Amino acid sequence: MRVLAAMSGGVDSAVAAARAAEAGHDVTGVHLALARNPQTYRSGARGCCTLEDARDARRAADVIGIPFYVWDMAEQFHESVVDDFVAEYAAGRTPNPCLRCNEKIKFEAVLDRAVALGFDAVVTGHHARLGADGLLRRSVDYGKDQSYVLAVLTAAQLSRAMFPLGDSTKALVRAEAAERGLAVADKPDSHDICFIADGDTRKFLADRLGSQPGDIVEATTGAVIGQHAGAYAYTVGQRRGLDLRISAPDRNPRYVLSITPSTNTVTVGPSSALEVSTVVGTRPIWHFSDFSVECSVQLRAHGSVFPASVSFDGSSLVASLASPARGVATGQAMVCYQPSPDGDIVLGSATISETS
Numbered sequence: 001m002r003v004l005a006a007m008s009g010g011v012d013s014a015v016a017a018a019r020a021a022e023a024g025h026d027v028t029g030v031h032l033a034l035a036r037n038p039q040t041y042r043s044g045a046r047g048c049c050t051l052e053d054a055r056d057a058r059r060a061a062d063v064i065g066i067p068f069y070v071w072d073m074a075e076q077f078h079e080s081v082v083d084d085f086v087a088e089y090a091a092g093r094t095p096n097p098c099l100r101c102n103e104k105i106k107f108e109a110v111l112d113r114a115v116a117l118g119f120d121a122v123v124t125g126h127h128a129r130l131g132a133d134g135l136l137r138r139s140v141d142y143g144k145d146q147s148y149v150l151a152v153l154t155a156a157q158l159s160r161a162m163f164p165l166g167d168s169t170k171a172l173v174r175a176e177a178a179e180r181g182l183a184v185a186d187k188p189d190s191h192d193i194c195f196i197a198d199g200d201t202r203k204f205l206a207d208r209l210g211s212q213p214g215d216i217v218e219a220t221t222g223a224v225i226g227q228h229a230g231a232y233a234y235t236v237g238q239r240r241g242l243d244l245r246i247s248a249p250d251r252n253p254r255y256v257l258s259i260t261p262s263t264n265t266v267t268v269g270p271s272s273a274l275e276v277s278t279v280v281g282t283r284p285i286w287h288f289s290d291f292s293v294e295c296s297v298q299l300r301a302h303g304s305v306f307p308a309s310v311s312f313d314g315s316s317l318v319a320s321l322a323s324p325a326r327g328v329a330t331g332q333a334m335v336c337y338q339p340s341p342d343g344d345i346v347l348g349s350a351t352i353s354e355t356s
């Protein structure tokens with residue numbers, strides 16, 4: 001097959017490209033330039049999209065012996081991922097930009113261009129598996145599993161994806177990179193959000209949305225117990241960073257229960273008030289023949305899973321949790337997994353729109 005390997009400059013995608021080439025595929029490497037100004041992205045040690053990362057990707061392609069290109073996707077990335085990220089926070093939700101990037105950039109903009117150029121598939125270094133049935137599964141390395149951020153992909157997108165690392169642990173991938181003479185073998189993993197240079201999400205949002213002072217309100221009494229500089233800076237379940245004027249002896253911890261952009265209010269309350277038993281999601285993807293199933297749901301990246309009864313009605317997914325979950329934020333993905341010995345299977349996903 002002719003395949004396009006998306007090479008970030010990190011160790012995972014370098015080994016993924018090398019494995020695809022070794023498996024006999026005709027591989028071309030592509031690094032995506034995603035920054036309008038690469039200097040503003042995280043520096044080479046931690047990020048994915050700096051000039052050093054492009055250089056690291058090129059060196060890896062040279063060692064593997066495959067052609068290599070840089071594609072400038074900065075405008076699409078900003079429109080589909082960064083602007084969406086800001087708009088979602090402004091609407092009181094908590095987005096996951098990696099998920100959005102997989103959906104709109106890697107497996108839409110990049111895949112579409114690749115197919116137009118005659119490629120059969122896009123290879124990435126994601127830690128996830130694709131079964132012979134075409135369904136997405138968790139990686140063998142549960143701690144590194146990235147099926148959650150890939151669960152938004154449709155069957156058509158998955159049919160043109162290759163994830164060569166899903167059967168390997170991260171430790172094995174690093175050892176293999178060293179054996180293959182890839183200089184990125186010891187390069188640290190990327191963390192956080194690649195387009196927020198200093199990791200300060202609140203400041204990033206404030207620079208774009210400005211100061212919007214408003215009230216922090218106690219859920220039970222309706223009393224104003226604090227002020228904020230922008231409701232967009234908060235997430236359901238958050239405890240830290242709340243500037244509350246509460247007098248002793250009432251020092252019980254308060255958590256963000258909801259964010260209401262129309263009144264610019266942040267509502268807080270005790271942790272028990274964060275418990276939800278029903279989660280509704282829109283923009284569903286559903287890969288299963290049954291529209292009603294007992295499965296496990298994951299409600300945030302790296303979060304716990306909850307046994308649930310999930311039903312799909314064509315336009316939304318509704319999960320009734322067997323035991324309550326806390327701090328479930330709208331805008332995050334609800335991903336449904338069916339336990340399986342060769343990696344839990346992704347049955348479907350949706351964007352969380354309501355909880356109760």
Ligand SMILES: Nc1ncnc2c1ncn2[C@@H]1O[C@H](COP(=O)(O)OP(=O)(O)OP(=O)(O)O)[C@@H](O)[C@H]1O
Pocket residue numbers: 005006007008009010011012013014030031032033034048049106123124125126127189190
């Ligand atoms: N700027 C980029 N250009 C090309 N491909 C990219 C880029 N950023 C990410 N990818 C692809 O998406 C995959 C997952 O990205 P993620 O940021 O989660 O990296 P990762 O798991 O740390 O992998 P790596 O070690 O390859 O950076 C990468 O393995 C790579 O295939």
